[in-house]
Amino acid sequence: MGTISTKKAYHNIDFLNSPRARPIRLLSEFLEPQQRLNRAGIKDTIVFFGSARFYSKNKCRNRLKELASSKSKNSITARKLKKLVEDAQVDLKMSRYYEEAVQLAKMVTVWTKSLHSRYHFIICSGGGPGIMEAANKGARSAKGKSIGLNISLPFEQSANPYITPELNFEFHYFFMRKFWFVYLAKAFIMFPGGFGTMDELMEVLTLVQTKKLKKKVSIILYGRDFWNEVLNFDALLRQRVISPEDLNLFKIVDTPLEAYNQLVKELKLNYLKKTT
Secondary structure, eight states: OOOOOOOOGGGOHHHHTSGGGHHHHHHHHHHHHHHHHHHTTOOEEEEEEOOTTOOOHHHHHHHHHHHHSHHHHHHSOHHHHHHHHHHHHHHHHHHHHHHHHHHHHHHHHHHHHTOOSSOOEEEEEOSSSTHHHHHHHHHHHTTOOEEEEEEOOSSSOOOOTTSOGGGEEEESOHHHHHHHHHHSEEEEEEOSOSHHHHHHHHHHHHHHHTTOSOSOOEEEEEOHHHHHHHOOHHHHHHTTSSOGGGGGGOEEEOSHHHHHHHHHHHHHHHTGGGGO
């Protein structure tokens, strides 16, 4: 008789990737990040949310120059070129949020590095392009660490190059990724974004509103024109689906300095005064 080949269950890749092993994979997305974050001594984060579709001002300007070239005009129809130019102009307008996210993340990182406290607030993003990239870029420009909580998606999402390497994570499960966004967060900065950003904003607001989140967190919506256009909080209040005090759960700001001052004020009130 031949020898029957056996392998330990935790070496059986087919099993680990099977539906029956889903609880093991879920637990792995809790335990492995926990180990790495503990090793790095990270206990407090400031989370930046926002669109993956924003680009730097330079990139947007270069795109418009490219479209204005004769080569571009000769390779596509006039109607298509007009639409591409219009889209590029919108991208250039929205690039202010990318640049301001870089500036804000840098300001916050410089401030938190100066603290003589047990609190050290690390910039955390979703790890991808757009506002996520801008947040990590700002932290790096201040010579600070930053976290990227990436997720496997069929489009848009790939790790940006500014994340601190040992703090670069990739998740399969959205809800485990959301757990790590919220678990260590002491503040959330919500830049303009699409479905994903709206989902993250509403989940955080719901957790705070229902007091499922016991700790004090700051929620700052960045970009007054954007948020006032896409979310009508006054209408929600008039229809009595939220309470007047729910509007106090967040602040809306419009400049890096305004966001920085509000953030520092709330973090000092909620955390730093306890250590002085």
